Amino acid sequence: MTTAIVPAKSFVRAKSRLAEVLDAPSRAALARSLFDHVLDVVVACVRVSGVLVVTDGDDVEAAARARGVPCVRDTGTPPLRVAVDLGLEVVQQRPSEGALVLMSDLPWLTSADVAALVDGLVRADVVLGPDSHQLGTNALGLRPGIRLPTAFGRPDSFREHMDRARALALRTYVHESPGIGFDVDTPSDLRAMNTLSERRRARTGSAGRV
Secondary structure: EEEEEEEEOHHHHHHHHHHHHHHHHHHHHHHHHHHHHHHHHHHHOOOEEEEEEEEEOOHHHHHOOOOOOOOOOOOOOOOOHHHHHHOOOOOHHOOOOOOEEEOOOOOOHHHHHHHHHHHHHHHHOOEEEEOOOOOOOEEEEEEEEEEEOOOOOOOOHHHHHHHHHOOOOOOOOEEEOHHOOOOOHHHHHHHHHHHHHHHHHHHHHHHHHH
């Protein structure tokens, strides 16, 4: 059994690095749409036995509970590992439960990605999904009973997670895919997402015309 943990700060405070290209309401709307997508994918994945959202925001909690997803409230204190570790603490109180942490801003995440991460825990103690730059960590899976000090919030968290797992002699599996690797943090990420979305819409529209 594996519970997915999705940490998400309040939509009104999210995506601050996009302030030069999006106003506050647009940033909140983007954060909400990304969160909705990730939550929909995870809830629909049959390989996940439960979902838990960790948030400091009433808006995020309302969106999660509308889907029947429970929440744990955190204080919004940086770094990100504070929220992640809170979620892990809740899940790891259930000895038979594994945990899968997924970031809330993955627009191309698929059920196949989530299933691959969960399946990785069959042969490894720790599963990691790096971002496309091999710097940050967009997914982290832990088998039941495994404890790993997390490094979320560090710019080199992927390498740090790998190093910490090796230091504890934990078996590690790395899953790389566009769905896990691409997140939306910077204006260039936003442009890339919009460009690919337009191309997909154009292909779908062409396929639908007679």
